[in-house]
Amino acid sequence: MYLDDKIYLGLADQERVNVPLSVMNRHGLIAGATGTGKTITMKVLAESLSDAGVPVFLCDIKGDVSGLCVPGEKNEGMEKRIDRFGIRDSFEYKSYPVCFWDVYGEKGHPVRATVSDIGPTLMSRILGLTEAQEGVLNIVFRVADDMGMELVDFKDLRSMVNYVAEHKSEYTTVYGNIATASIGAVVRSLLPLEDQGAELFFGEPMLDIRDWIRCAPDGRGYINLLDCVKLSQNPVLYSMFLLWMLSELYETLPEVGDVQKPKLVFFFDEAHMLFKDTPKALVSKIEQVIKLIRSKGVGVFFVTQNPSDIPEAVLAQLSNRIQHALRAYTPMEQKAVRAAAQAFRKNPAFNTEEMITQLGVGEALVSVLDEEGVPSIVQYTKIICPQSLMAQADAVSIQRAREADGMERYDNEVDNYTAFERIAQQLEYEAQQAEMARQQAELDKQRQAMEREEARRIAAREREEQRRRERIERELMNAGKKLIKRGIMNTIKKYL
Ligand SMILES: Nc1ncnc2c1ncn2[C@@H]1O[C@H](COP(=O)(O)OP(=O)(O)OP(=O)(O)O)[C@@H](O)[C@H]1O
Numbered sequence: 333m334y335l336d337d338k339i340y341l342g343l344a345d346q347e348r349v350n351v352p353l354s355v356m357n358r359h360g361l362i363a364g365a366t367g368t369g370k371t372i373t374m375k376v377l378a379e380s381l382s383d384a385g386v387p388v389f390l391c392d393i394k395g396d397v398s399g400l401c402v403p404g405e406k407n408e409g410m411e412k413r414i415d416r417f418g419i420r421d422s423f424e425y426k427s428y429p430v431c432f433w434d435v436y437g438e439k440g441h442p443v444r445a446t447v448s449d450i451g452p453t454l455m456s457r458i459l460g461l462t463e464a465q466e467g468v469l470n471i472v473f474r475v476a477d478d479m480g481m482e483l484v485d486f487k488d489l490r491s492m493v494n495y496v497a498e499h500k501s502e503y504t505t506v507y508g509n510i511a512t513a514s515i516g517a518v519v520r521s522l523l524p525l526e527d528q529g530a531e532l533f534f535g536e537p538m539l540d541i542r543d544w545i546r547c548a549p550d551g552r553g554y555i556n557l558l559d560c561v562k563l564s565q566n567p568v569l570y571s572m573f574l575l576w577m578l579s580e581l582y583e584t585l586p587e588v589g590d591v592q593k594p595k596l597v598f599f600f601d602e603a604h605m606l607f608k609d610t611p612k613a614l615v616s617k618i619e620q621v622i623k624l625i626r627s628k629g630v631g632v633f634f635v636t637q638n639p640s641d642i643p644e645a646v647l648a649q650l651s652n653r654i655q656h657a658l659r660a661y662t663p664m665e666q667k668a669v670r671a672a673a674q675a676f677r678k679n680p681a682f683n684t685e686e687m688i689t690q691l692g693v694g695e696a697l698v699s700v701l702d703e704e705g706v707p708s709i710v711q712y713t714k715i716i717c718p719q720s721l722m723a724q725a726d727a728v729s730i731q732r733a734r735e736a737d738g739m740e741r742y743d744n745e746v747d748n749y750t751a752f753e754r755i756a757q758q759l760e761y762e763a764q765q766a767e768m769a770r771q772q773a774e775l776d777k778q779r780q781a782m783e784r785e786e787a788r789r790i791a792a793r794e795r796e797e798q799r800r801r802e803r804i805e806r807e808l809m810n811a812g813k814k815l816i817k818r819g820i821m822n823t824i825k826k827y828l
């Protein structure tokens with residue numbers, strides 16, 4: 333909870349473990365086996381930040397974070413905790429200003445981005461395209477640009493790719509070679525994305541990322557909760573979305589350096605999904621964005637089962653570490669525990685490696701930066717309890733929060749006249765042209781046939797005429813011959 337200008341995270345023996353607000357942009361990690369308390373720790377941090385007036389963004393993978401919009405439940409366990417943590421005077425069962433989002437638009441306001449905003453580079457990385465295929469996708473975007481075709485939703489992208497594929501020979505001289513195999517691969521790479529619901533993610537109105545950097549009228553930071561129950565099952569879309577969001581923030585926010593109070597803090601639950609089977613280029617992009625975004629006053633916390641789920645280069649940038657219990661049955665697990673322990677500054681009071689395996693639920697080994705930016709020695713910490721409901725919120729409370737957050741302008745998709753519609757029209761025009769050409773060719777053929785027929789008729793008539801003339805001549809000749817013969821005979825008879 334937020335107390336005395338600090339985040340009171342828990343108790344190490346009787347000592348309070350505090351996190352200064354000023355180090356929340358130095359990124360962090362919350363790790364631990366399933367059921368050890370990661371999500372509750374994330375909630376505690378989110379509540380504290382909200383109370384401090386810092387907006388938060390978090391992913392809800394299991395649907396169990398929504399309780400933030402409902403006050404906590406007074407019960408014996410909670411009352412005991414309140415006394416144990418010495419917060420009787422300051423603790424209040426309360427709800428938080430939560431804004432629900434959902435890429436699929438079911439459990440919150442839809443989150444959309446346009447295809448052109450994602451751009452060919454990020455798209456290629458997410459789709460795992462080779463250099464040659466990326467080159468082709470670049471051409472598709474350039475052709476669209478030159479033709480004045482807006483690429484907004486997924487059908488715009490799909491029809492543009494198909495259009496370029498069908499007309500590739502026309503573009504080769506201007507844009508370079510478009511290999512059949514490469515464009516075919518690009519077409520195929522869009523299929524999994526489509527199956528995962530890209531049609532819903534790409535479109536307008538596009539999310540203005542500044543809408544996530546808001547405070548409620550009472551001054552508390554909004555907790556933007558992205559329902560990822562469905563999204564997390566669609567890894568390509570999930571990583572595209574998260575990476576786009578980070579890049580968008582990086583591009584939108586001004587440089588502020590290290591600030592007393594962060595502008596926004598992210599929590600990525602099930603972060604291993606971001607890195608599983610992720611192409612190298614994408615990992616280095618994530619690494620780069622994480623590094624750069626810090627000076628924009630944005631903090632990023634990864635929540636995952638095992639620190640080894642996160643690439644070394646990214647892990648090295650996570651300064652605030654909260655390690656819940658890990659199991660160590662198999663040699664692999666033992667190795668992971670050793671690695672997790674080595675990330676901490678030793679505490680002479682206990683053996684870090686052994687302690688990681690012995691932690692109870694709601695307990696963690698914690699090392700955070702102090703105000704000078706120095707990591708504290710690791711502390712065995714009992715994490716404080718949240719003030720909002722630990723369990724899931726009911727549908728009515730979620731609906732009420734959704735109606736009160738002022739973000740309803742995102743609820744209805746706008747389908748403008750963009751590439752898909754224009755290409756459909758263009759194709760229709762091309763089809764009409766082709767049909768007209770076909771009809772013309774048909775007419776030409778018929779005319780030629782008629783001309784041939786006419787010529788044949790004329791020739792036949794001439795031949796007939798010729799034959800008649802020859803017959804008459806022949807008959808005349810024969811008649812003449814007969815007359816002459818008869819005359820000669822008569823003359824001969826006269827003289828006989
Ligand atoms: N700080 C805490 N105070 C009180 N109870 C806690 C605390 N942390 C965890 N618990 C209890 O443990 C349960 C499991 O915690 P949580 O859901 O945070 O685990 P998790 O590590 O996120 O598990 P998973 O990996 O399965 O998501 C909670 O529902 C709650 O009852």
Ligand SMILES: [Mg+2]
Binds near residue numbers: 370371394
């Ligand atoms: Mg959890």
